[in-house]
Amino acid sequence: MTQNADATRHRDKMQKIKAARDRMMATKTDEKGLIIVNTGTGKGKSSSGFGMIMRCIAHDMPCAVVQFIKGNWSTGERSFLQHHFSSQCRFVVSGEGFTWETQDRDRDIAAAQAGWEQAKALIRDPEIRFVLLDEINIALRNDYLALDDVLAFLRDEKPPMTHVVLTGRNARPELIELADLVTEMTLVKHPFRQGIKAQKGIEF
Template sequence: MKARDKRQGIVLVNTGEGKGKSSSAFGVTFRAAGWGMKVCVIQFIKGKWKTGEERAAKAFDNIEWHALGDGFTWDTRNPEQDIKTSREIWELCKEKVLSHEFDMVVFDEINYCASYGWIAGSEIADFIRDEKPKWMHLILTGRDAPDEVIEVADTVTEMRMVKHAFESDIPATQGIEF
């Protein structure tokens, strides 16, 4: 693994309507962990959901995993609570980045929070530009990535849905969606 002082950190954004944004981020998470990098994953929406990727991460001593949030925010009955929770998670994100403990940090589904107006895209972009260590890799996922975040990113991938099993009344499937 390249020493931090010789590494250029990359900011990746996975966005769009299609499936695979978080899955892609977790693939990179396990790749980095396989190279001995220390990784922190912070999930904004998953809450108490049990997922295969979180279970797999427990096999690694160099992945720290935080499944937070109040569940699927588009079904919310308490937007004030969702805003409060999102802001608390955002503070944890900043704390983990500024700790310099991790080589890579994943902000899973943060783009949703920005698109709902709970965390300003400019606030996220300013933090990345001004506070993120130059050697640290950062991944942000979720639909509707803010323009400001796209601008500061090094790599942006937009997932486009062509077809989805859900359209055929096939529910979220263990091993595929979670």
């Protein structure tokens, strides 16, 4: 009897929550192409972008990736997409590695700018619905790309229904201001501190 009363109480409570939630969700009717920023020092900025790429491929939404910094890494995500899904997802590699690897600022700048030119063409392409600009925040933070150009393009030239995701730590405040969806990946605990190296499947 008590158990039945508990179950009834739970159901009543959940029905109220559901009704309130349904009312709230009924006000969320619009669709738009989002400007999404994943930033912060924690893990998951790029991998979350690639998780969304997986969703796009599942829904037959043509998509694209421009990788701005980790170009010389042989990442799992790159080989996966190039090998299995090259017709659904365009993959552009710009940049040749972390700034301390290339040691040549002019080359870094040229690579970032070439990547941005390709990014603009992909975003403008009416077929493409989702573009991941992986680690572009690093290129913006290092002034490899002019912030105002990137902001103006996203604001004025991005097709209204195209989603663009910009990842990398230290996102510029002006970009955060412009974006629709911003997540800060906050580092709580990281195994590098225990002497654990970057591992397959996890970091690359």
